[in-house]
Amino acid sequence: MSTSETTESRSRGKAPAGERVADWADGRLGIYSLAKANMRKIFPDHWSFMLGEVCLYSFIIIILTGVYLTLFFHPSMNEVEYHGSYVPLQGQLMSEAFSSTLHISFDVRGGLLIRQIHHWAALIFLAGMFVHMMRVFFTGAFRKPREINWLFGFLLFVLGMFTGFTGYSLPDDLLSGTGVRFTEGAILSMPIVGTYISFFLFGGEFPGVDFVARFYSIHILLLPGIMLGLVVAHLILVFYHKHTQFAGPGKTNKNVVGMPLLPVYMAKAGGFFFLVFGVIAVIAAIAQINPVWAIGPYRPDMVSTGAQPDWYMGFAEGLVRYMPGWEINLWGHTLVLGVFIPLVLFGVVLAAIAVYPFIESWVTGDKREHHILDRPRNAPTRTAFGVAWITVYMVGLVGGGNDLWATHFHLSINAVTWFVRISFFAGPVLAFIITKRICLGLQRRDKDKVLHGRESGIIKRLPHGEFIEIHEPLSQDAMYTLTAHEQYKPAEIGPTVDENGVERKVKASEKLRAKLSKSYYGPDSQIPKPTVDEYKEITSGHGHH
Amino acid sequence: MFAPADKAQAEESAQSLTIEEGKKLYTVGCASCHGTDGQGTSDGPSLVGVGAAAVDFQVSTGRMPAATSQGAQVPKKKNIYSQAEIDQLAAFIASLGAGPNVPTKDQYDPEGADIAKGGELFRNNCAQCHNFTGKGGALTKGKYAPSLEGVEPKHIYEAMLTGPQNMPSFPDTTMSEQNKKDIIAYLHAVNSDETENPGGLELGGLGPVSEGLFAWIFGLGALIAVAIWVAARTAKARKS
Ligand code: HEM
Secondary structure, eight states, X not given: OHHHHHHHHHHHSOOOHHHHHHHHHHHHHOHHHHHHHHTTOEEOOOGGXXXXXXXXXXXXXXXXXXXXXXXXXXXXXXXXXXXXXXXXXTTOEEEHHHHHHHHHHHHSTTHHHHHHHHHHHHHHHHHHHHHHHHXXXXXXXXSTTOHHHHHHHHHHHHHHXXXXXXXXXXXXXXXXXXXXXXXXXXXXXXXXXXXXXXXXXXXSSSSTTTHHHHHHHIIIIIHHHHHHHHHHHHHHHHHHHOOOEEOBTTBOTTOXXXXXXXXXXXXXXXXXXXXXXXXXXXXXXXXXXXXXXXXXXXXXXXXXXXXXXXXXXXXXXXXXXXXXXXXXXXXXEEEOHHHHHHHHHHHHHHHHHHHHHHHHHHHHOOOSOOOEEXXXXXXXXXXXXXXXXXXXXXXXXXXXXXXXXXXXXXXXXXXXXXXXXXXXXHHHHHHHHHHHHHHHHHHHHHHHHHHHOEEEEEEEEOTTSOEEEEEEOOOHHXXXXXXXXOOOOOOOOOOSBOTTSOBOOOOHHHHHHHHHHHHHHSTTTOOOOOOHHHHHHHHHSOSOO | OOOHHHXXXXXXXXXXXXXXXXXXXXXXXXXXXXXXXXXXXXXXXOOTTOHHHHHHHHHHTTOSSOOSSOOSSOOOOOOOSOHHHHHHHHHHHHHHSOOOOOOOHXXXXXXXXXXXXXXXXXXXXXXXXXOXXXXXXXXXXXXEEOOXXXXXXXXXXXXXXHOOTTSOOOOTTTSOHHHHHHHHHHHHHHXXXXXXXXXXXXGGGOTHHHHHXXXXXXXXHHHHHHHHHHHHSOOOOOOO
C-alpha cells in the first residue's frame, strides 16, 4: 500500500531537481547503497591525522597549477635568443625551455604566481609527507593490517622526490642544470652499467638535446600518473581499514570513535582544503622561489657555488659532499667510491625506514591486527630507531648545505664537513640511547601519576611540621588512558630439546630474534605498568606519598 | 707663478712630495708587516710591483692595514685613511715597482654597459666562487669569497685587476675594460639595493637551502598550526 501511495504522491508533485538527479544516477550506478555504507564512516579527530590531508591537498594544488604551467612551457632544448621583457638577459642564447620559463614568469598573466605556488606546494607536499610518515611511524600505525598502505605511502614519498627533481630540472637553468650534471655523475659512478644508463637517459653525451623533453614526460605524465593511482589506492585502503585511534575510554581495537564522514568530516575536510590552499597561496605571493632569471641559463661550462637541490634531495647531496673522494683503479677502469657509496647509502637509508614495519613484526612475532595507536614512549625501541633515522637524515641535510653553514656562521667548511662525518656515525647512536632513556623516563612518570596522582601544587603542613604536596588522584578516564597499552614479554628461544629428549639445532636467526626481542621488551626497555594490586595498596594506605 | 717650461718639473716635484708623504704613512702603518722598503716580511708579502690599484682596493675596503692576529683571511672592515692619504700610500708603493694603476671613472663607470653580457661573463668567471648573483660562497679552510652586494664599481674593477688574496686576477689582457664594465653593470642589476625581486621576498638569495627552511618553518609550520586549530573545533555528536 505504502509504495503505491508514495508513487502517487510523487506523480502529483514533482520531486526536487536534486533528488531526481540522484534517483537517475542511483538507477544506473547504485549510489544509494554505496553512500549508505560509507556516509557514516567514522573518522577520529586528532590534528596529526590531518597530515595526510595536507599531503592530499598540496598534491591537488600541484596538479592544478601544473596543468596551467604546461599551457605555456616549451619542453625543448632548441637554442633561441632571448628577447622577452627581462632586461638583464636580453640577447642571451638559451634553450626554449628556459626562455619559456622566463615568459611564464614575466609575460603570462598570473604566471609567476602560479609558478611559485607550484614550487612552494611541492616543497610543502614533500615536507608534509615526511611528517605524515613520521606520525604513522611513531604511533605504530603501520602495523597489521596497514603494512601495504605503509608501502604505498613510502612509494609516494620516493616518487614525490623524483617528480620534484625532474620538475626542478625542466627550466634548464644553471642551478638545476648543475643538479642534473650531479645526477649524471652519480649514474656514471655505477660500475659496468653506469655509462650505458647515462647514454640511454640523455640520448647520448650529457647534456645532449633530449633530456628536458624526456624529463617533461616523466614529470607531467609518468610519475604523477603512478602517484595519482597510488594516492587513490592509499585512500581506499585507509577507508577500508578504517582509521586508527589513540587509546582512551570507549575506544577499542574493534571500534572507531569520531565524527561521521558526512556531513561533519567532509565539511571539515573541505574547509581544510581551502585553508591549505590559502596558506600556500599566501606564501607564494610573498616569498620568491627559484628565481631562474637571476640564476641564468644552463651552460655545461659554467657552475656556481652554493648550488643545492630542493630540500628533499638535500640529504643525497649531503652524502656526496661529506663522503671522502675515494676511488679505486681496476684494470684500467675507475670505480668512483666517493660517489658510488653515497648512491648506495641513499637507497639504504630510504629502504631502512620502508622495511622497518616488517622487521618489527618479525622480531615481536606479533601477527594480530592493531587499530589502537601506540604512544611513542610506550614503544621505546621503535621510537629510538625512528629518531636515529631522522638524525641520519638531518645530518645529510646539514652536510648538503655545508658551504652555507660555513659562510653564515664563520666556520671552516672543512670543520663542518668533519663534524658531519663524525655525526653520521655518532649521531644516530646517541640519538637512539637518549631517546630510549627519555621514553623510559616518561613511562616512569606515567606510572607515578597513576599510582600517586597528579601534583596539585598545593603544599600542606602536617601537624608535626612536615610539608607535603597534595597529590590529586587522576580521573578514571585518565587512568585508563595511561594504562591501556599492552606490554609484551620478550620472545624466548623455544625448548632446545624436542619431545624425545633430542637436542635440536637452534637456528642463528632464532637466536638473533630472541636477542632483538629482549632489546625491545626486556627489563631495560619498558617500565612495568602499575598493577591493580599496587594501586590498591597505595591508595588504601595513606592519602599521600 | 710657473713658466710653462717648468710645469713638468713642478708636477714631478708634486709627485715626489706625494710619494714622500706616502712613505711616512707607510712607515707608520704598514712597514711592520711589509718591511721598510716594501720588500715583505714573514708577516706580509712584498708590495713591489703590486701597483696603486692594489693599494687603493686593499686600503679603501679596510682590508689593510690588516689586524695582527688574522683568521683564515684578512676581512673587510672600516677604512681608516682619507682618500688623499690612500693616494699618497698608493703613489709610494707604485714607486717601488710598476703595477696596475688606479682606474679612472670612465674605465669603471657601468653607464651603458651590456648587462646580459656581464651576466654571462660573471657566470663564466666569477660565480664558481661568488655565487650566481654574487651572494658570496665558501672556499676551503674558513676562507670565503665575499658577497658583492654594495661594493663600489671602482673596487669591483680593482678586485678584478689585482686579484686580492685567493681571487685570481683578470688583467685587461684576459678581460677587456668593456667586459669589466659589463660585469659591474650586471652586479648592479642583480645585487644592489635597486635590484627588483618580482617574486617577493628574496630569502637571502641563497637558493634551495633557505627556500627549504622557509617551506618547513612557515609553510608546514603554519599548516600544522591550522590543523591543530581545526581538530580542536569538533562538532557535538548528535543523538539520533
Ligand atoms: C601523496 C602522499 C600521501 C597522501 C595524499 C596521503 C594521504 C593519507 C590520508 C588522507 C590518510 C588518512 C589521514 C591520516 O592518517 O593522516 C593517510 C593515512 C595513512 N598514510 Fe598516507 N598519504 C601520503 C603519503 C604517505 C606516506 C609517505 C606514508 C608512509 C610511508 C603513508 C602512510 C600512511 C598510513 C600507514 C596511513 C594509515 C594511518 C592510520 O590509519 O592511522 N602515507 N594517508
